[in-house]
Amino acid sequence: MDSSNTYEPEIPDYYADLGISQQASLQEIKTAFQKLAKKHHPDKKAPGQSIDAHEFRKVREAYEQLRDNDKRRIYDASYSDLREKWTSYKAWKENEMKHEEMKRAEQERQAAKARAEERRKAAEAERMRKMEEILREAMEKEKRENLRKERVRQAEERSRETARRAREQQEQAAKERLRRQKEKEAERRSEEAARKARAEREQAAQERLKAILIEEKQEASRQRWAKMREAADRREATKRQQARTKQVHPQYTWRERMVAKEKQGVSPQPTPAREQAEKTPRFTPQTYNPKGNPQPSWRDRATPRTQGEEARKTVPLQPTGNNTPRFTWREREAAKNSKSGLRAS
Known part of the structure; x- marks a missing residue:
């Protein structure tokens, strides 16, 4: 085959690119271009199937060349030789593809x-x-059996040792339990003795505090009675x-003074409640005595009537009834x- 056929012609075969004959009309050229443009346009391809737009550019170039009458006439003048070159090139290309x-x-x-040879060799190697x-497993089985027997012997020995x-x-634990029991009993007796001693100390402290x-x-009661x-x-x-002091004008009661002021035409002034309370005789209740004898009030007990009675009263009288002292809040807190301090000690 001629070596010139091994090279692709520089001028494309526009009619072959559009799939039409040389005698096709302009409408046929346009229809073929539209069909191939839709087929090879990158936007019409599925994603990943259009690497470049080579086929589309080839179809567009053929259409641009053939739709112009002047360019087509010049192209048709040498198309016969060009078609032979393309035919020879395609035949050579087909032979090359077959080869x-x-x-x-x-x-x-x-x-x-x-x-196949590798598989045969691999099968032979697999068989070997x-x-x-198999031989290694037999040897290992025998070895494992010997090891098992040795382990059984060692296990029996360990079992006896265990x-x-x-x-x-167990003997040591029994001795330890007995020792701990004795220690606990001694601690219990010591704690019991300490608890009893602490309780006795607390009781004595409470008695002293009381x-x-x-x-x-x-x-405090003696001081209070002394002040009273x-x-x-x-x-x-x-x-x-006041009783020894003599006044010139006669003493009038409150009601008589009010009547006198009304007669004189002077509006009466109210007497202060404090003065009225001082002039009003006070009622002194008597303390109940189960024996029937009236007890003197605190005013009579606190105030001696004679010097002899005052000399005899060195200790104030206590109120009758319950002799249990009533403690204040501060005394209870103390x-x-x-x-708590005695218990902590």
């Missing part, structure tokens, strides 16, 4: 033969490997002083704090 196909078939046959594996140690541990609080309460007695003495002395 390449035969070559690929031969290569595939050789590759299949090589793969299996034989070696049983001996367990007996020793006695102190009673003494403080009695001292002094106040009553001062009031009694004031009354005696007692609680002292109890």
Whole structure:
């Protein structure tokens, strides 16, 4: 074959690119272009199937060349020689493709033969490997059996040793439990003795605190009665002083003074409630006595009537009834704090 046919002609075969004959009309050219443009346009391809727009550019170039009458006339002048070149090139290209196909078939046959040989060798190697594996498994089985027997012997030995140690541990644990029980019993007796001693100390402290609080309460009561007695003495002395003072004008009662002021035409002024209360005689209740004898009030008890009675009254009288002291809030809090301090010690 001529070597010139091995090269693709530089001028394309526009009629072959559009799939029409040389005698096709302009309308046929346009119809063929539209059909091929829709087929090869990149926008009409599915995603990933259009690498470039080579086919579309070839069809568009042929259409642009053939729709112009002047360009088509010049192109048709040399189209016969160009078609022969393209025919020869396509024939050569087809032969080359057949040769390449035969070559690929031969290569595939050789590759299949090589793969078959490799599979045979692999099968032989697998057979040898299996034989070696069988022998190795037999040896390993015998070895495992020997190891199993040795392990059984060692396990029996360990079992006997474990049983001996367990007996020793049980004996040691029994001794330890007995020792702990004795220690717990001794601790319990010690704690019981300490608890009793602490309870006795707390009881004694409470008794001491109670006695102190009673003494403080009695001292406060004595001071309170002494103050009340002094106040009553001062009031009694004031009354005696006022009784000794002589006034020129006669003493009138409140009602008589009011009547006198009304007669004189002077509006009465209200007497202060304090003065009225002082002039009004006070009612002194008597303390109930189950024996039937009236008891003197606190004013009578606090104020001696004679000097002999005042000399005899060194200790104030206590109210009848329950002798249990009534503690204040501060005294109760002090007692609680002292109890907590004694328990902590």
